[in-house]
Every structure is written in structure tokens, then in C-alpha cells.
Amino acid sequence: DTEVTQTPKHLVMGMTNKKSLKCEQHMGHRAMYWYKQKAKKPPELMFVYSYEKLSINESVPSRFSPECPNSSLLNLHLHALQPEDSALYLCASSQDGRLPRTGELFFGEGSRLTVL
Amino acid sequence: GENVEQHPSTLSVQEGDSAVIKCTYSDSASNYFPWYKQELGKRPQLIIDIRSNVGEKKDQRIAVTLNKTAKHFSLHITETQPEDSAVYFCAASSPRTLGFNKFYFGSGTKLNVKP
Numbered sequence: 001d002t003e004v005t006q007t008p009k010h011l012v013m014g015m016t017n018k019k020s021l022k023c024e025q026h027m028g029h030r031a032m033y034w035y036k037q038k039a040k041k042p043p044e045l046m047f048v049y050s051y052e053k054l055s056i057n058e059s060v061p062s063r064f065s066p067e068c069p070n071s072s073l074l075n076l077h078l079h080a081l082q083p084e085d086s087a088l089y090l091c092a093s094s095q096d097g098r099l100p101r102t103g104e105l106f107f108g109e110g111s112r113l114t115v116l
Numbered sequence: 117g118e119n120v121e122q123h124p125s126t127l128s129v130q131e132g133d134s135a136v137i138k139c140t141y142s143d144s145a146s147n148y149f150p151w152y153k154q155e156l157g158k159r160p161q162l163i164i165d166i167r168s169n170v171g172e173k174k175d176q177r178i179a180v181t182l183n184k185t186a187k188h189f190s191l192h193i194t195e196t197q198p199e200d201s202a203v204y205f206c207a208a209s210s211p212r213t214l215g216f217n218k219f220y221f222g223s224g225t226k227l228n229v230k231p
Contacts, residue, residue: 041224048218055212056218096215103148103209105207112157
């Protein structure tokens with residue numbers, strides 16, 4: 001299984017709603033990532049979990065709250081978002097980059113978020 | 117930190133021609149350089165990658181070259197086909213002591229292959 005699975009594929013929410021994005025991988029990867037991507041732009045790193053610990057928070061507003069319940073799952077909790085938060089949210093995973101011949105980033109299909 | 121620059125931002129070629137996209141990086145610690153293809157509305161997909169101990173890698177019509185001294189790497193697509201039309205991103209990364217890789221992406225190149 002070389003898949004990173006994200007749900008939901010599409011999400012429309014109001015600015016007062018609370019919702020969550022979910023990501024799952026069964027490749028034994030110990031690093032998991034959340035990226036935000038706007039149209040015609042590269043993916044922009046939000047959070048990195050390594051061995052279930054938050055390793056990077058790229059100064060993301062607190063209305064985005066990540067959670068890593070176990071080594072296979074990654075969630076992104078959304079609350080009181082703004083219309084400018086509308087984007088494609090990509091989850092990714094990778095092997096421990098210190099191991100030889102590793103480092104490839106595996107992306108999920110993404111969750112297309114629209115904030116009204 | 118690392119800075120990756122990618123050129124050109126758009127590239128139009130005739131079907132059958134070659135396309136070349138170039139990236140430069142700044143951090144000599146970067147040791148892994150993937151290239152991603154992203155079609156409209158889809159996820160980025162790895163098409164080829166190269167590590168810092170290799171100068172060139174080829175996979176059918178796609179090749180990547182790396183010049184560590186000059187800190188640049190390039191994607192070469194030969195015999196382009198309309199289905200090669202997409203946005204291409206280069207990236208540079210190095211492993212962190214905590215076990216993950218931090219990836220720095222170029223700004224992307226929109227390739228249009230005209231039939």
C-alpha cells in the first residue's frame with residue numbers, strides 16, 4: 001500500500017463552523033505533513049509531525065489545529081476559518097530521512113476547502 | 117534557510133520538442149531533489165528525483181541533472197506530448213535530526229505542449 005488517503009475530498013464550511021480533515025497512511029512512515037496550496041502556487045508547509053510529535057509549526061494561525069493520534073493518522077481541526085483559508089489542503093508522509101535512499105514525499109489527493 | 121528558484125514560470129513547446137526547466141538552491145546541505153508534476157485539481161506526483169551523490173538520472177523521456185558545485189538542477193523532457201502539459205515543481209530537501217525532511221519548493225513552471 002503506497003497510498004496516502006485524505007477525507008473529505010471536498011468541504012464547504014461557514015466561518016463559524018468546526019470541521020476536521022483526516023489523513024491516513026499505512027506505509028510505516030513516521031513523518032507526516034500538512035501543506036496548504038493555493039491555485040498556481042507551490043505547496044506551503046503548515047505542520048510536520050515526526051514520530052507522533054509536532055516538529056514544525058510554520059506560524060500557522062490557531063484556527064488550524066493539528067493532531068496526530070497515532071503513527072498512521074493525522075488530523076487537521078478547523079475552527080472559525082476565514083474565506084482566504086479556502087485552498088487545497090494536502091497531507092503527505094515520508095520515511096525517516098536519515099535512513100539511506102529515503103526522503104520521498106508521498107502526497108494524498110488533497111481536501112478542497114471552501115470557506116464561505 | 118534554503119531558497120529554491122525555478123525558471124521559467126511558463127513554457128510553451130510544440131509536440132515532439134524538448135522542454136527544460138531549471139532550478140537553483142542555496143543550502144549546500146540539501147541532498148535530495150525531487151520533481152513533481154501536478155495536473156489541474158490533482159495532487160503533486162513525483163516523476164523523478166536525484167540525490168546529491170549522483171549527477172544525472174534518466175527514466176524514459178525524463179531526465180534530471182544535478183550540478184552540486186553550482187547548486188543547480190534541471191528537468192529535461194524529450195519528445196513532449198500533450199499529456200505532459202501540467203505544472204512542474206522542483207524541490208530541495210535535507211534530512212532533519214528529528215527524522216523528517218523539510219522540503220523547499222520552487223515556484224512552479226506551467227508547461228503547455230501544443231499539438
